[in-house]
Amino acid sequence: MTTPGDTPASRRVRANGDGTVYQRKDSRWEAAGYVLAPGNTRKRIRVYGTTRKEALAKLTEKIAASNRGLPIPSAQGSLAAYLTYWLENVAVHHLRENTHTRYTACVNRYLVPGLGKKKLTKLTAKDIRTWLNQLRTTCQCCTRRIDARRDQPRCCAIGQCCSKLLSPLTLTYIHSVLKSALEHAVREEEIPRNVARNVRTGTPRPRRFEPLTTDEARQLLTAAYGHRLHALFELALHSGLRKGELLGLRWDDLDLNAGTAAIRRTLQRTSTGGLITLPTKTRASERRIALPTRCVHSLKHHHEQQQRDRHTAGTEWQHNGHVFTTPQGRPIDPTNLTRTFTALLHKAGLRRIRFHDLRHSTATLLLEQGVELVVIKELLGHAHIGVTATVYAHVRLRLQRDAIDTLSNALGSLENDKTTHSGGDEPPPCPALVR
Missing domain, CATH: 1.10.443.10 (Intergrase catalytic core)
Known part of the structure; x- marks a missing residue:
């Protein structure tokens, strides 16, 4: 008589909905089961492993995600194909034309050459982080062959690298474009999560500007x-x-x-x-x-x-x-x-500044005149007062220094007054009686 323990592993009966696990002719193990797919449908998937335990663990993970309401990714194409679809069918209807043009340039210039061959469903946070680190240290003049297209090459094309690196602000912008595209892929249930959100690029320092003085x-x-x-x-x-x-x-x-x-x-x-x-x-x-x-x-x-x-x-x-x-x-x-x-x-006879620096000059001059930050925020049309406070933080620090110096001068004059009135031989004042 055969006991349950003597039953071969490939023939063990599993509960309904747990899927099936069996060994293939090539000695690999295959597990198959039904999971949630986009459109509130169900789809049979297959996963593989070198051991029964490995294949079963992969299937169990996908079934658990399906039970939490996460559909299996349906996108089988490359990241480049999805970015093209996103620009032409989604972003074009939600962005201004100039913004859409900048997004398109960012995708064609950086994202497609760097990550375009990756499968959308296979893209990981490690892939993005590795690519950004490489982009951060790569001369763009050499990579994009900018100098080779000049009439008179003066750096990379003649063997003198100019080390034209991307600024932290540009890297953050590239990362934000990728995040926006992947976020829409999550909403369309093409991928289960936005892996670009797990990559931190750091907060770049705000652009320095020199507003006009009074x-x-x-x-x-x-x-x-x-x-x-x-x-x-x-x-x-x-x-x-x-x-x-x-x-x-x-x-x-x-x-x-x-x-x-x-x-x-x-x-x-x-x-x-x-x-x-x-x-x-x-x-x-x-x-x-x-x-x-x-x-x-x-x-x-x-x-x-x-x-x-x-x-x-x-x-x-x-x-x-x-x-x-x-x-x-x-x-x-x-x-x-x-x-x-x-x-x-x-x-x-003034130094050259941008026209937009007139806007910064207005806010700076108003702050130096003691105008409240909330009033400046309404005048400039900022969406949040935090934007105003961040952009003009250097002005607030200068005003704080002026206030501290004023207090220091007041305290210094108070000490001088005490020294002047005390004299050399006068006895110290008697303490007041406390009742």
Whole structure:
């Protein structure tokens, strides 16, 4: 009589739903069972091992994940194929055109060459971390053959590596694009988890900028006086508006009698649509701000000048309602505004800065005047006050130092007063009686 212990391992009866385990002709062990698949269906899978225990452990792990509601991955293609699908069918509907262009460049330039051949379901956190570490120490001029495409090679193509490494900010951006793509793969139940979230790239230091001082700001406004865009530069310094917000401003958005402006849109140049008007960067960026009196006067004078330009242009005038336009009434290209701003800096004898640094200058000058951080956050249109506090942390530290120095001077003067009043031979003051 045969006992259960004498039954061969490959023929042992397993409970319903536990799957089957048997030995193949090639001596490997195979385990098969039904697990949850995308679309709330069930699918039979097969796993293999060198021993019965190994194959059974793999099957048990997949069945346990299925019982927790995690469907088995269905994506069988490469990461490059999925990234192409994600860009063309998902990201294009949720991102602005310029952002989508940057994402596409990031995918084609870094992700596909580095990780594109990996299977989507086989990608691990170790793969991503190893690739990022390699990317961090690899000269991009050599890797992408930038110097070879120059008319006169000057570094890598002639054997003199320039060590053009990616900045920590660029590495973080590449990692975030990969995370976004894999996050959507998880939502579509293509993979069980986002392995890119398990990789830490570190927080890059914020970009250093040198805002204008009070004297430099006055110097810039003096140089801009009489310029046809004087009102724009004055408004930029007093309100901290972004370049696109300034160029997208319409006369309907202004209430010069009440001294307010409604920020509702931004002007950008895209590769397909040219100059187009888009909603503000974030929901918090759509706001109403107060205008200082001098800006109201400048805008009224600018409106009169625009009417004279309209009369001069005649039939060539293109009315679109924008506050700041070309002499023919067309919207101003952001690149052309940058060129005008650079020429103005040169005229004023100031160091070269970005136009966006005018926004930083506004916040810095307001902080130095003691304006509350929450007021600056509302004026700049930041989504969270933490953004304002992080970007302008160096200003807050300087204000703290000023406060500490003020306290130190006060305490020092108090000691000097005690020394002056005590004299040399006078007895110490009697302690007050405590009742």
